[in-house]
Amino acid sequence: MIEILIFTFIVFLLIGVPVAFALGAASTLAIYFGSHIPLLVVAQKMFQGLNNFSYLAIPLFLLAGALMYEAKLSERLVSMAGRLIGRRPGGLANVATTSSAFFGAISGSAPATTAAVGTVLIPSMKKSSYTAAGSGAVVAASGALGLIIPPSITMVIYGVISGVSIGALFINGIVPGILLTLAICMLNWWRGRKSVDDVNLEASTPSPAERLKNLAALLMPIIIIVGIYSGVFTPTESAAVACVYGLLIGVFLYKSLGLTEIKRAFMSTAATTAVIMFLMVCANVFAFVITTERVPQIFSAWVMSITSDPTMVMLMMLGLLIVVGTFLDNVSALVLLVPTLVAITSAVGIDPMYFGVFTIIALAVGQFTPPVGLNLYIAANIANETVEKISVAVLPFVALYITALLIFVAFPNLLTLFS
Amino acid sequence: MNTKDHPAPSSLRRSLISFCDRVAAICHVIAAIAIGVMLSLVVIQVVFRYVLNTPIGWTQEISVFSLMLAVMAGMAVAVWRAEHFKVSVIADCLPSVIGRVLGFISHLITITFLSVVVWFSYQLALRAMWQVSPTTGIPVGYVQFFLTGGCLVAAFLLTVKTVLRHDTISDQNAVIAEQVS
Numbered sequence: 001m002i003e004i005l006i007f008t009f010i011v012f013l014l015i016g017v018p019v020a021f022a023l024g025a026a027s028t029l030a031i032y033f034g035s036h037i038p039l040l041v042v043a044q045k046m047f048q049g050l051n052n053f054s055y056l057a058i059p060l061f062l063l064a065g066a067l068m069y070e071a072k073l074s075e076r077l078v079s080m081a082g083r084l085i086g087r088r089p090g091g092l093a094n095v096a097t098t099s100s101a102f103f104g105a106i107s108g109s110a111p112a113t114t115a116a117v118g119t120v121l122i123p124s125m126k127k128s129s130y131t132a133a134g135s136g137a138v139v140a141a142s143g144a145l146g147l148i149i150p151p152s153i154t155m156v157i158y159g160v161i162s163g164v165s166i167g168a169l170f171i172n173g174i175v176p177g178i179l180l181t182l183a184i185c186m187l188n189w190w191r192g193r194k195s196v197d198d199v200n201l202e203a204s205t206p207s208p209a210e211r212l213k214n215l216a217a218l219l220m221p222i223i224i225i226v227g228i229y230s231g232v233f234t235p236t237e238s239a240a241v242a243c244v245y246g247l248l249i250g251v252f253l254y255k256s257l258g259l260t261e262i263k264r265a266f267m268s269t270a271a272t273t274a275v276i277m278f279l280m281v282c283a284n285v286f287a288f289v290i291t292t293e294r295v296p297q298i299f300s301a302w303v304m305s306i307t308s309d310p311t312m313v314m315l316m317m318l319g320l321l322i323v324v325g326t327f328l329d330n331v332s333a334l335v336l337l338v339p340t341l342v343a344i345t346s347a348v349g350i351d352p353m354y355f356g357v358f359t360i361i362a363l364a365v366g367q368f369t370p371p372v373g374l375n376l377y378i379a380a381n382i383a384n385e386t387v388e389k390i391s392v393a394v395l396p397f398v399a400l401y402i403t404a405l406l407i408f409v410a411f412p413n414l415l416t417l418f419s
Numbered sequence: 420m421n422t423k424d425h426p427a428p429s430s431l432r433r434s435l436i437s438f439c440d441r442v443a444a445i446c447h448v449i450a451a452i453a454i455g456v457m458l459s460l461v462v463i464q465v466v467f468r469y470v471l472n473t474p475i476g477w478t479q480e481i482s483v484f485s486l487m488l489a490v491m492a493g494m495a496v497a498v499w500r501a502e503h504f505k506v507s508v509i510a511d512c513l514p515s516v517i518g519r520v521l522g523f524i525s526h527l528i529t530i531t532f533l534s535v536v537v538w539f540s541y542q543l544a545l546r547a548m549w550q551v552s553p554t555t556g557i558p559v560g561y562v563q564f565f566l567t568g569g570c571l572v573a574a575f576l577l578t579v580k581t582v583l584r585h586d587t588i589s590d591q592n593a594v595i596a597e598q599v600s
Contacts, residue, residue: 021532270489
């Protein structure tokens with residue numbers, strides 16, 4: 001059964017069948033031709049995959065991010081970051097990185113972060129000393145922080161699939177998120193150290209009331225993380241509270257959310273939810289086949305026969321995640337790999353929580369590497385530059401993320417400080 | 420709508436595409452409303468539990484049912500608008516004729532899978548009619564019809580798309596266009 005599953009899945013993927021349907025069709029063929037299990041199980045597993053209360057957190061986090069995106073918070077965050085660090089070498093690039101970190105904490109999505117920050121900053125960067133490719137690369141690489149800095153939708157999906165506490169993933173994502181933001185800022189500074197940018201993002205100094213208004217948006221991730229970590233809310237409830245908070249500040253404080261924007265946020269959330277969740281539904285059938293065939297155990301035994309050293313296993317995982325993340329979007333990579341990889345890493349004594357944060361960072365690299373790095377395409381579109389040129393300009397950032405991941409392999413405590 | 424028609428479309432072709440666009444738009448609205456219902460129910464749950472100190476169980480059940488409706492209605496829309504994640508590296512590198520053939524095969528595989536799910540989920544729903552949900556007492560079979568209905572609509576839309584060779588902007592382009600706009 002497993003041979004049919006793997007062969008058909010790979011063929012289906014290569015000929016362009018969407019990942020969700022490739023998972024479902026390959027599993028159906030494997031069950032039909034490789035076992036005596038009735039096909040009714042396909043529908044049964046799909047229904048089970050849908051019928052899960054913890055899945056509610058995914059659309060609600062998506063909605064909270066969509067509402068903040070529609071509230072056009074990016075302009076406020078960019079001007080805030082501009083005043084903080086703009087007038088220094090590498091200033092505009094650092095404003096892009098810091099704004100992405102702020103916006104990532106609010107939206108939880110890398111493409112949304114790239115689009116929101118890029119639309120505001122790339123034109124200014126091009127007018128200053130940056131090339132179109134260089135500005136696109138900074139924004140694309142910084143946008144990936146949206147996956148890492150909590151609350152992150154990818155972390156919610158990892159938590160749902162692996163059973164690891166979403167709250168613990170969120171709180172442990174803070175340190176690597178800040179470290180990566182600082183590392184990207186240092187790289188920006190080093191690259192732009194010979195010139196000071198012409199930062200003119202905010203003509204007048206904002207009043208204290210305006211500053212408080214800007215900070216109100218940044219309260220959203222704090223409400224979510226503190227709410228979950230203190231045990232007051234479940235992740236689903238905290239996401240719902242975040243949506244209500246986002247609606248309230250968007251409508252009454254910023255006055256940038258009208259009926260049109262709210263409708264658009266709900267429509268885009270519905271579309272994204274369906275794509276992500278249907279993938280997870282089909283992955284449930286796939287998981288049934290690989291569990292029946294004891295694939296996680298077989299792979300664990302195979303890895304253990306090569307090495308049982310956790311550092312070596314993590315290096316192997318890093319290689320695999322980078323390669324898979326380059327060709328698959330992060331949700332598909334998670335649903336496909338996490339059940340098996342968590343079994344393997346747990347067998348050698350690696351904490352699934354640590355592995356979760358590590359996996360999210362490794363998959364974030366795929367967000368800005370060709371051929372499927374969506375951030376690249378978004379940045380290229382805004383910068384009006386070819387994806388090829390931005391792909392070359394983004395290489396130092398790829399190296400930086402991989403170096404950071406190697407550091408996290410060597411010093412795993414950095415990813416589990418709050419465990 | 421992110422669509423581009425082939426040259427000289429016949430009136431039947433135009434009507435079919437416009438009908439499918441309308442079906443997709445209705446499904447999209449249903450999915451968005453279901454998300455709204457889900458959010459309201461979770462908020463009600465939070466208010467009853469933390470403010471009124473009276474936890475209620477039915478909100479959880481109905482919110483999960485709303486999510487199912489949102490996913491299955493939205494899935495059909497994503498099929499019509501080619502928004503599902505896929506690996507297009509190989510197809511993009513091939514000559515357009517081979518790419519079109521592979522696209523056709525890919526659609527056939529998807530339609531077959533959807534048809535299998537329609538048939539077996541229908542069987543499953545009929546069997547589950549006697550079973551009721553714990554707090555609301557709704558027959559589970561009705562809820563299982565969301566899976567059948569969503570796959571049926573998706574299979575229909577994809578069949579029309581395949582027969583008419585109606586192209587939609589690829590998933591990645593659609594996402595980029597949406598994000599950048």
